[in-house]
Amino acid sequence: MLRQYELVERVKAYDPQADEDLLNRAYVFSMKAHGSQLRASGDPYFSHPIEVAGILTDLKLDYETIATGILHDTIEDTVATQEEIDRLFGPSIGRLVNGVTKLSRIETQTDSERQAENLRKFLLAMSNDIRVLLVKLADRLHNMRTLHHIGNETKRRRIARETMEIYAPLAERIGMYGFMDELNELAFLHLEPEAHNSIAARLAQLRAGGSGRVDAIGKSLRALVNAHGILADVTGREKRPYSIWRKMQGRGVSFEQLSDVIAFRLIVKDEDSCYRALGAVHGRWPMVPGKFKDFISTPKRNGYRSLHTTVVYGENARIEVQIRTQQMHDQAEYGLAAHWAYKQDGDTAVASDAYPWINDLLEVLQDAASPEELLENARMAMFQDQVFVFTPKGALHQMPRGSTPVDLAYAVHSDLGDSCVGAKVNGRVVPLRTVLANGDQVEILRGPLGHPDPAWESFVASAKARAAIRRHVRNKAQAEAQAMGGKLLDSLIKRLKVSVDADMMATALGQLMLPDQAALELAMARGTVSDSAVSEALLPGSTAGQRPRRTKRGKPGPAAVSIHGLAAGVAFELGPCCHPVPGDRIVGVRIAERPIMVHAIDCPELGHEAGEWLDVSWGEESDGAVARLAVVVHNQTGALAAMTAVLAAQRANIVNLSLKHRDREFHTDIIDIEVSNLKQLTTIIAALNNLPAVLSVERFRG
Structure with missing residues (x-):
């Protein structure tokens, strides 16, 4: 565990202007608040927030974020209150600690309403200040590193599944691939221990059988690019067991049938050197068709940039090669955190500007009609592979894999989606359910009488499109119910043969516990309030002596x-x-x-x-x-x-x-x-x- 002075020195090393007094006070406050609490490992609980703060210093985040890491469990696990944190450390840190506290209650295996409400609070907190997510990812990473100390296997698996379904994809969404890889690997170890250990053992055998092979290939790559006048830092590594397992599952093959289990990374001077190095590699070894991806000219939505290719090396050995600059590498490892450091001068708005998917999620929040729908749409929006398509004007849009023209229309603007009547893909009119492919040019056709078709929901792939379609269907159903309820209320008033003024209606609404006449009309249309109850509320005594309706058989x-x-x-x-x-x-x-x-x-x-x-x-x-x-x-x-x-x-x-x-x-x-x-x-x-x-x-x- 980091000592107090060691933690402060780490922050001061990259941010000399950091508030040293505040960091010291946070350290002492957290230590006293957690007192004699112990972790499952038997270590003092206080060691956990300090280790979380240490992870955040590796990202070189501002001192407020470091203080939040130190204090992040005080509201949830001690007698400390939000007001106390605000008073002692300021409202900014208080807001961050509160946001992390709410996020920490997300659980994928609990009641859907509580889960959806916690997800809603988290997304709102994250949209206001992305540091909430950075602290929580550091918190979850340390918890996963020590998960083996928890004796209850069911609890370990629940936490691991939550990590793989929520936190690792969130790390990927903000470009923090270093965090994502480690979170997935640790979760995989607890969810599929036999598969993990089997793959790890086979990797060890491969390593023993081909001693020095990675070094030899690395030297060949370095010599090749150097011969072309390109200086490169070349590193090679075996892929992690989780990455190999996903390939085995996705391709339906065994470990022995996988040939690309070794990956090499070339860090070069500039963007031009990336393409020159790629040309040298492709000129020396044949490329595997379909395995080249240019994320420099078309970056991923999270800002990731790199060249990826797979080539056949030696006797039918496939190796994956990634080529990038140092700046691209820092972005790939730390993502948003590489930009959101102390030098950003507290610009917490960077999240919504750099990551528009957060705004899309907020739209989903507003459109979701139920907890289940919110969770479904949020997972759809966060955890899907992407395809790249273009508009006729050349604008690039990254869409979820499986998207259709309807998805693109809603991605451009909700009004365009609502008025969509057709589409052209690569100049040819196609059905709206056509699945888009990488590089397609898509033109959305709109008309004044266009409106969302409920049938679209069966084929759209994006959460934004699905939420908008469901919103339209709900609004239409509500409007129809409102009209029906209005007719039912008018008919009932006519049968009562009274003139209902504002005072009578207000009294009736109070008795029926409804806020206004519109709510009454909806309730009547949906059958949640009976005609007799409305009659009695409007005109007391009007239902006295009434008998149940009977048929000619004399029965109800x-x-x-x-x-x-x-x-x-x-x-x-x-x-x-x-x-x-x-x-x-x-x-x-x-x-x-x-x-x-x-x-x-x-x-x-x-x-x-x-x-x-x-x-x-x-x-x-x-x-x-x-x-x-x-x-x-x-x-x-x-x-x-x-x-x-x-x-x-x-x-x-x-x-x-x-x-x-x-x-x-x-x-x-x-x-x-x-x-x-x-x-x-x-x-x-x-x-x-x-x-x-x-x-x-x-x-x-x-």
């Missing part, structure tokens, strides 16, 4: 359905996709801000529902529902009359009838009928199947 109508397993007054709907009836096995699905949706247990849509499943059953007073049948009928005179006669004889009321398909021999009718229960429906299906004109009858799902 088929709409009289109750569900066991739901709290009293909770709104629910029967799934329009499966049309369950009393007697079917059912399950409820809860989605935030929507009525509970009740599905038949064999409904095909259940596999696509993202909400919480509820164990429900039919109430004893349930007396009917609408069932939907698909009837294939011979195309002959009198067939429809015969079917309606059967339904009448079985006392089933036809709610709706439509023709789904028709040809010369047959037609398929979709019939909605009111039935009391599954037994009655089964009898009706059997009776219809007995008709000579009917080929088949089955429940319609969809």
Whole structure:
């Protein structure tokens, strides 16, 4: 563990103007706050924040960030408060410590609402000050280095998976490949220990069998570029077990079938030397087709620049070669941290300017309708490979792999996406679902009547496009519900035969616990408040003496359905996709801000529902529902009359009838009928199947 004076000396070595007194006070405060707390290793807990601060000094970050590293666990794990940190160390450090505290609660295996809320807070804190992320990455790196001290295997695996799914991709997104590689490698060791150890053992065998091979190839590369007048620092290394494992998984090959497990890096003077060195390498050894990438002319979205190529060296040995300048190398190792050092004079806005994906994530935050949607879109936006496409004016856009013209339209501007009606790729009109490839030139066609199509959601690849499409669908559904609710409210007021003034409406809204008339209209449209409740709120006593609606059979109508397993007054709907009836096995699905949706247990849509499943059953007073049948009928005179006669004889009321398909021999009718229960429906299906004109009858799902 670094001593107090050693830590201060490290900071002063690269930032002579650092506030030495503040760093000393932070060191003492953190040590006292953590007191006798111990880590799983048995070391004093205080050693952890000091090691985190040490990692941050390696990045040469400003003294406020170093102080945040020292203090980052005080609010979460001690009795220290936000107000105390603000008072003793200033609001800037207090804000950073608070941001890291909230971020530290992200967990991928916990309740989705808590996870989404912590992710939301983190993204907002990160967008305001990128140092929040830098401190947290250093915190997670030290935790992963000491993860083996935790005895609970389940906890170790949870932390490792969280690291691989959240923190390593975030490090990659800001170009900190050194952090990313180590985080992935440490997580892999705990998630797949057998695979890790097996690959490590094979690498050791390879190293023993080809002693000095890496050095020999390195000397050949150095001699080659020197002969072309290029000075280069050449280093060679074996790839890490995690990197090799990913290649094995991605290509579906064994370790023995991999030939490119050795990588070499050439650090040269300037950009011109990069291309000259590349020409020398390609002139000496044949390049493997498809393995050359120029990230200098087209940098990655995180600012990464380098030339990558793979060549065949010697007897069919493939080696990967990376060529870059020292500045490019620093960027590759430290990413954003290479720019955000003490010399940046506190310019915390660098994040959103240099990394537009952060702004895209913030748009996703605003558009997400549920915790599940926020998490899905955030992962999509952060953790995807990229393709490079061009607009007709030559503007370069980096898009997630699998993107379509719709994704590009929304990447350029939300209005362009909303008004998109078509696209041209490389001058040719193509379907909007066309997957874009590297180098495509894409022109978006727009029209005054264009609008997002809900079907786009099935093929877009970017979180921004998906969030915008879902937003449009929600807004349209809300507008339609609002209009329907307005009509329902007007109709109810007419039935009451009263003039409702502002005072009456305000009183009614108070009783119904709704903020305004718009909310009342939506509630009526969605069925979360009944007509009788609204009538009673507007005109007390207006529902006295009313009786339940009855049919000619003298029983409550088929709409009289109750569900066991739901709290009293909770709104629910029967799934329009499966049309369950009393007697079917059912399950409820809860989605935030929507009525509970009740599905038949064999409904095909259940596999696509993202909400919480509820164990429900039919109430004893349930007396009917609408069932939907698909009837294939011979195309002959009198067939429809015969079917309606059967339904009448079985006392089933036809709610709706439509023709789904028709040809010369047959037609398929979709019939909605009111039935009391599954037994009655089964009898009706059997009776219809007995008709000579009917080929088949089955429940319609969809």
